[in-house]
Each structure stands twice: as structure tokens, then as C-alpha cells.
Amino acid sequence: MQYLISVIDDEQTIVAGNDSAVQAEMSAVDAFNDRLKAQGHWVFAEGLAAPNTATVIDNRGGASVITDGPFLESKEFLGGLWIIEAPDLDMAIKLAAEGSRVCNRKVEVRPFHVSEK
Amino acid sequence: MTDVQEAITRAHHDEWARVVASLTRRFGDLDIAEEAAAEAFATAVERWPVDGVPPNPGAWLTTTANRKAIDRLRRENRRDDKHKEAGMLHIDDHPEPAGAIEDDRLRLIFTCCHPALAMESRVALTLRMVGGLTVPEIARAFLVQESAMGRRITRAKTKIKAARIPYRVPSTEDLPARVSGVLAVLYLIFNEGYLATGPGSDPIRPGLTAEAIRLTRLIRTLMPENGEATGLLALMLLTEARRPARISANGELITLEEQNRDIWDAALIAEGHQLVRERLATGVAPGRYQILAAINAVHTSARNFRDTDWWQVVALYDQLIHLDPSPIVALNRAIAVAELDGPQVALSIMDRLEGALVDYHAFHATRADLLRRLDHTDESRAAYDRAIELAGNTAETAYLTRRRDELG
Structure with missing residues (x-):
């Protein structure tokens, strides 16, 4: 079973972090990722660039409409993600x-949809 | 009630959780287990008056429910094994070293009380799946529309499936926290029955208190080593024992001081005291529920309010504050301090709690009473006004209104 772990970021954590704190977080995350790999839980993990680098594309009508910025302006935003393999929600x-x-941030766990055969 | 009806009621009490739990394990699906168990009991209601009560009602119900579940799977053209492969419920058979508790009912309880579910869903799901209450019964108990309660339960079951909340007793490492979570759900059910909120609601809903006691008994049976489960049961019994004296004929709350102790339930008190003694005898440091039970044991040991061993009560609250330094515990301690050292001392403790409890009706009710005893009539009246404004329970509002009006 795969789960998405979304890292919930907000402007405050970004402003508050100084260089050495960021360094410490990054090496802690690296060590954690190594452990995930060693234990067979690792599928994917990466941090995202800031929300203001996002571009929204709507091609539902055929004419691709391109808009600058994230689709939702909010104080909290997706800062990065893990995809993990785990037998159940407890793990x-x-x-x-x-x-x-x-990573010193809130996270959200959500299962991937499993289609019933 | 006829003998057969009594047998059905007893079977429902004794066997519902067992049937649902074993079917959930076999078919890996809470919906199928719930529906098949309900059908099996409906069949019992139909058949037992005609065929007689089977010699082993539990086995009869499990067999009948199993057959109903298989019928349903056939109707829906799903095979048992194929169904399991879809992995609807994650059943983990080997989480525990030898000696750990093995009962499907415990798995069911831990799944229904999983911390990833909203508290209100845990309560509803536990009453439905473990307690065997119907959705209309649960809806009525919580003053919620039946359809809304049905949706709440369905949503919880959907999350259990989709997010794979496991069907198992948690690992030894997680067990203490998860047991506290289960006990919190049961205590919430009890309190909702005992301190019913909402205008126009019955001040006490005995159905919920009885159900909470029954479920807590079950937990204690399944986890006899767990001191807090025993403590919670004792606490509930000693609280429930006072229920007959708690509300007056005209629906007003009667405080501990004014209650007629002759109509307290002596059997429940005896059982509660026995459980408290049992825990004391272990010499193991008590948790929150055990201390609360001990406090209630002191109250229910006193022949009248004046005879209460207030020194003991305050000492127990001191112990409790150590474990749970919340302002509500400090408030209850202050009430006992008022009896031991006088209202002035209690009032100075209360002053320090005001910031945290300014929106809590019991804080203002307590302050009002202390001020009244010190003859600060105007301040007392203002505090009663605030308490009445904040109180949610009809019996409590009636009591507070009378006390305010008696200030003169």
C-alpha cells in the first residue's frame, strides 16, 4: 500500500529558518531517507520550489490557458512530499x-486510491 | 418480557460484539460483518419463539451470521478469497509476541477507536460495531439526525478501508497510548449520558451511561491487567451509583452536599469500592482514572457531606494534578480545599485559574458559591449570571437559577 506524505509548509517556517537550521534539517531528512530505503519503505521524496514558481494550465476546453501562480493562494502550501510503501496506516x-x-514541519498522510477489482 | 425475549436481549448484550468481530476477521469487511450480524439477530427474533432458544446462542448466531455473509457475497458475485485479496481491511495476525491479548473483540475496539478517526466518529462507530446500538438509537442519544449519524458511521468505515486502518491489537510499544484513547472514548460516552448537553434534552440519558459501563466491563475482561480500565470502570460505577439522587422531581440538579444518600445504589458502590481496593492492593502507581475513582470512593464512603474525609480528597487531587496539571483538575481541587481550609483559601486559588477557565460554567458556578458563603452577595450574583449563561445542561441551569434567586 502506498501513501503520500505531504509536507505542509507556511511562510513563517520559511522566514524563521536561518542557514544553519536549514542545513541541519536537510541532513536529518537525508538520513531519514536512507533509513526509508534500507527498510524498503522508500518510493519517492523531493522538496518543491516556492509556490510563486508555479504555473497553472487549463486545457480542458482545448485552448490551453496558462496562468501565473498557484491555483490556491493560502498561508499553508505543499512544501514537498514523500511517497512511501507501508503495510497499513499505523506504520x-x-x-x-x-x-x-x-523536516520540522507538519505533514499530512493520505493513501493512494486502490481500485477494487 | 417472555423468556425468549429475555434470551434474545441477553444474547444481544453478550454476543453482538463477538459476532461482528469474528465476521470482520473472516471477511475483512466491517460493512458485511455489521449487516450479517444484524440479519442473524433478526432471524433469531423470528425463529427462537418458534424453534426454541438454541442451547448455545452465541454459536447459533455466529453460524447464522456467517451464512448470511456468504449469501451476500454470492449475491454480489464475489468469492470469499477474491474479496480478501482486494485487501479491504488489513488483518495482521502476527503483531504480538506470545502472551499478548488475543480476542477479535479487542481488534474491533482498537479499530473503532483509532486516533486517525475523528472523536465523534470513534464514539459512533464504537456504539454501533461494539455496542450493537442501532443507528437511530445512536442518533437519538446524541441529538443528531439519523441520516447524519448514518453518514458519520459510513464515512468512518470508508476511511478505515481506504487508508487501511489495521484490524489488530496495537504493538506493545503503542499499547498504553492506544488503550488511553479507547478509555477516553468510553468516558466520553459515559459523560454524554451523565451530563447531557443541549437545551430541551433529558438531563441524564441512562441508556448511554449503562452502555459505557457495559463496554468498559468488556475492556476490563479483555485486559484485566490494565489498571486504568479497572479505574475507569470503578469511576463510572461510583458516579452512576449517585444518579438516582442527582436530579430532583422537578428536574433540578442536586449537588453532592444536598443529595439524599439513602437512595444511592449500594450495590454499585460496593462493586466500585471493591475495584478501588483491588487496584490499591497492587501497589502500582495509579493513573488518572484510578485516582478519580479513589476520590469518588472517598465521597461514597461518607455517610453525609460533613463526614467526608476532605483531607484525603485534597491529597488525591494533589496526586492527580501531578499527572494532569490542567486548570479543570485545579478547579476541582479548589472545591475540596474550600471544605478543608475554607472558602477564602479556595477563592484565592480560583483567582489564579480565571484566565484559563473564563468560559467554563463550572468555574463561575464554583466562584458564585464561594462568594455566597463569604457574603459577597453582589459578586456572587454576577458569577451565577455568568454560569447560567454558559451552562448547557437543563438541570444545572435550573439549579443555578434557584441558587441565584435565593441570594435575595
Whole structure:
């Protein structure tokens, strides 16, 4: 079973972080990722660039409409993500709790949709 | 009630959770288990008066429910094994070293009380799946529309499936926190029955208190080593024992001081005291519920309010504050301090709590009473006004209004 762990960022954490704190977070996250790989939980993990680098594309009508900026302006935004493999929600929560600690941010755990055959 | 009806009621009490739990394990699906269990009991209501009560009602119900579940799967053209492969519920059979508790009912309880579910969903799901209350019964108990309660339960079951909340007893490492979570759900059900909120609602809903006691008994049976489960049961019994004396004929709350102790339930008190003694005898440091039970044991040991061993009560609150330094515990301690050292001392403790409890009706009700005893009539009246404004329970509002009007 795969779960998405979304890292919930906000402007405050970005402003508050100084260089050495950011360095410490990054090495803690690297160590955590190594552990995920060693234990077979790792699928994917990456941080995202700031929301103001986003571009929204709407091609539902055929004429691709391109807009600058994120589709939702809010104080909280997606800062990065993990995709993990876990047997159940208890394990996913345990890993998410570690992830939250090492990256020093709130996270959200959500299962990927499993289609019933 | 006829013998057969009694047998059905007893079977429902004793066997519902067991049937749902074993079917959930077999078919990996809470919906199928719930529906098949309900059908099996409906069949019992139909058949037992005609065929007689089977010698082993539990086995009869499980077999019948199993057959109903298989019928449903066939109707829906799903095979048992194929269904399991879809992995609807994650059943983990080997989480525990030898010696850990193995009962499907515990798995069911831990799944229904999982911390990833909203508190109100945990309460509803536990009453439905473990307690066997119907959706209309639960809706009525919580003054919620039936359709809304039905949706709440369905949403919770959907999340359990989709997010794979496991069907198992948590690992030894997680167990203490998860047991506290279960006990919190049961205590909330009890309190909702005991301190019913909402205008126009019955001040006490005995159905919910009885159900909470029944479920807590079950937890204690399944986890006899857990001191807090025993403590919570004792606390509920000693609280429930005072219920007959708690509301007057005209629907007004009667305080501990004014209650007629002759109509307290002596059997419940005896059982509660026995449980408290049992925990004391272990010599293990008590948790929150055990201390609260001990406080209630002191109250229910006193022949009247004046005879209460207030020194003991305050000492127990000191112990509780150590574990749970919340302002509400400090408020309850202050009430006991007022009896031991006088209202002036209690009032000075209350002053320090005001910031945290300014919106809590019991804070203002307590202050009003202390001020009244010190003859600060105007201040007392203002405090009663504020308490009445904030109180949600009809019996409590009636009591506070009378006390305010008696100030003269």
C-alpha cells in the first residue's frame, strides 16, 4: 500500500529558518531517507520550489490557458512530499511522524486510491 | 418480557460484539460483518419463539451470521478469497509476541477507536460495531439526525478501508497510548449520558451511561491487567451509583452536599469500592482514572457531606494534578480545599485559574458559591449570571437559577 506524505509548509517556517537550521534539517531528512530505503519503505521524496514558481494550465476546453501562480493562494502550501510503501496506516503514521520531526514541519498522510477489482 | 425475549436481549448484550468481530476477521469487511450480524439477530427474533432458544446462542448466531455473509457475497458475485485479496481491511495476525491479548473483540475496539478517526466518529462507530446500538438509537442519544449519524458511521468505515486502518491489537510499544484513547472514548460516552448537553434534552440519558459501563466491563475482561480500565470502570460505577439522587422531581440538579444518600445504589458502590481496593492492593502507581475513582470512593464512603474525609480528597487531587496539571483538575481541587481550609483559601486559588477557565460554567458556578458563603452577595450574583449563561445542561441551569434567586 502506498501513501503520500505531504509536507505542509507556511511562510513563517520559511522566514524563521536561518542557514544553519536549514542545513541541519536537510541532513536529518537525508538520513531519514536512507533509513526509508534500507527498510524498503522508500518510493519517492523531493522538496518543491516556492509556490510563486508555479504555473497553472487549463486545457480542458482545448485552448490551453496558462496562468501565473498557484491555483490556491493560502498561508499553508505543499512544501514537498514523500511517497512511501507501508503495510497499513499505523506504520504510515509512524513514518510520517519521523518525517515531520526531521523536516520540522507538519505533514499530512493520505493513501493512494486502490481500485477494487 | 417472555423468556425468549429475555434470551434474545441477553444474547444481544453478550454476543453482538463477538459476532461482528469474528465476521470482520473472516471477511475483512466491517460493512458485511455489521449487516450479517444484524440479519442473524433478526432471524433469531423470528425463529427462537418458534424453534426454541438454541442451547448455545452465541454459536447459533455466529453460524447464522456467517451464512448470511456468504449469501451476500454470492449475491454480489464475489468469492470469499477474491474479496480478501482486494485487501479491504488489513488483518495482521502476527503483531504480538506470545502472551499478548488475543480476542477479535479487542481488534474491533482498537479499530473503532483509532486516533486517525475523528472523536465523534470513534464514539459512533464504537456504539454501533461494539455496542450493537442501532443507528437511530445512536442518533437519538446524541441529538443528531439519523441520516447524519448514518453518514458519520459510513464515512468512518470508508476511511478505515481506504487508508487501511489495521484490524489488530496495537504493538506493545503503542499499547498504553492506544488503550488511553479507547478509555477516553468510553468516558466520553459515559459523560454524554451523565451530563447531557443541549437545551430541551433529558438531563441524564441512562441508556448511554449503562452502555459505557457495559463496554468498559468488556475492556476490563479483555485486559484485566490494565489498571486504568479497572479505574475507569470503578469511576463510572461510583458516579452512576449517585444518579438516582442527582436530579430532583422537578428536574433540578442536586449537588453532592444536598443529595439524599439513602437512595444511592449500594450495590454499585460496593462493586466500585471493591475495584478501588483491588487496584490499591497492587501497589502500582495509579493513573488518572484510578485516582478519580479513589476520590469518588472517598465521597461514597461518607455517610453525609460533613463526614467526608476532605483531607484525603485534597491529597488525591494533589496526586492527580501531578499527572494532569490542567486548570479543570485545579478547579476541582479548589472545591475540596474550600471544605478543608475554607472558602477564602479556595477563592484565592480560583483567582489564579480565571484566565484559563473564563468560559467554563463550572468555574463561575464554583466562584458564585464561594462568594455566597463569604457574603459577597453582589459578586456572587454576577458569577451565577455568568454560569447560567454558559451552562448547557437543563438541570444545572435550573439549579443555578434557584441558587441565584435565593441570594435575595
